[in-house]
Amino acid sequence: MSARILSTILIIVFVLGLVDRPRAAEPNPLRAVVGIQASIPSDARTAGSLGTERRGGGVLIDGAGLVLTIGYLILEAESVAVEDAAGRRIPAEIVAYDHETGFGLVRALGPVDGQPVRLGAFGSISPGHALLAAGPGFARPTVLIDRRPFAGGWEYLLEAALYTSPPIPNFGGAALFDTEGQLVGIGSLLIGDVSGDGAGIPGNLFVPIDLLAPILGDLLAFGRSTTPAHPWIGLYPNEVDGALVVGRVSPGGPAAAAGIRVGDIILGVADEPVRAMEVLWRRLRALGHAGVDIPLKVMSDGIVRDVTVMSRDRHDWLKLRRSY
Structure with a gap:
């Protein structure tokens, strides 16, 4: 059996497992996945390193078009759009960017063909747990390999990043769902060694959804967290x-x-x-x-x-x- 066929079977089993539960009336989490398109001016600070045309994924988290994504997709953008399940491109506004978590929020300025997802918690999963990673046009089974700190070269530090394998395409802003269909992470990076022991197992890094709740009020009200910023040296x-x-x-x-x-x-x-x-x-x-x-x-x-x-x-x- 080919890897492609096996992957398809695993996705079907995963999704059927969601809808066969007693909570079958709840929305399919894949209906919350949307695309993100952002255009960035050529004079932006991040234009050289991240590009001026950025594409990735996002997740609908409320009924009014609020989409959670990874912040680097929308950082310094002059225009943003959300692409829904029907393939419609909907103009959006930037709501917030948070450097400490890496999260970004945008709000679609029109109706979105989709259903908001339920938010979970990374405390409910542990290494070895089966998960589902999904982005625009794809959904693939994956496994949590580790949960440990991550330090990035852009003065970025997560205390408990989620490391998964096998790797997925278009990981930026991808959704990570648990077996209950709840969102537990947002895709950020491709990692060459997710186990951290030198084994060289490729995979992805996801930002845990638990980091959103403590700052969501600030992000919606002010566009950023009001917690005093860490020192930045550039x-x-x-x-x-x-x-x-x-x-x-x-x-x-x-x-x-x-x-x-x-x-x-x-x-x-x-x-x-x-x-x-x-x-x-x-x-x-x-x-x-x-x-x-x-x-x-x-x-x-x-x-x-x-x-x-x-x-x-x-x-x-x-x-x-x-x-x-």
Whole structure:
């Protein structure tokens, strides 16, 4: 039996399992999946790294057209549209973007052919649990491999990311459903080693849905969380042979203003050594909120020097064309 046929059978069994339950009158979760299309100006801060035409998925979470997606799809967008199950392209407005979780919210400005999903909790699933990943035009069974912290090179830190395998296509903004048809995560990344033990098992990273509820009120009211922002310094390190090598510096950002360059090695925060991104981001956050001075020990061209970076709120650096 081919992998394609087996995958199709597993999807059918999964979905039939949902509708055969006593709660059969509840909507099929796949009806909540929509497409997201966003256009970003060429002068946007993220245009070079994320592109000016972005496509991905989203999930309808209320009856008034509110769609949850992954934030990088809509970041700095000048126009956004939702594509529903009937293939209709509906103009949408940006409601919110949250850097700390990675979530983005948009609201369709017209009726959407779909039904809102129920929100679940990642605490109800554990490694080995069967799940369903779905995006525009596809739905595939997947398995939760691990639940552990994730540190991204864009000053991003999740305490309990969801790692699944096998990998899915078009993972950005994809929905992750449990066997009850509840939304438990939003797709973010393709990962080369989801087990984290060097086995090289490919898969995806999903942002757990539990992170939405504590900030949803703020996102709807203000377009962002009102929790004080973490310090942002505007550098993108790579972990290379046990060292943090600067791979990119944000133009006009704090690190650039402090003279940090591509190829520099970040040795420590004050007198505390750092060799991993997770440790670096935790050390920065321990110093306080956005605006705090960040004392870094940096090696440039073989010379070690102390550099003080005046951190900022990343939102103030982005060119956000708010429609909310």
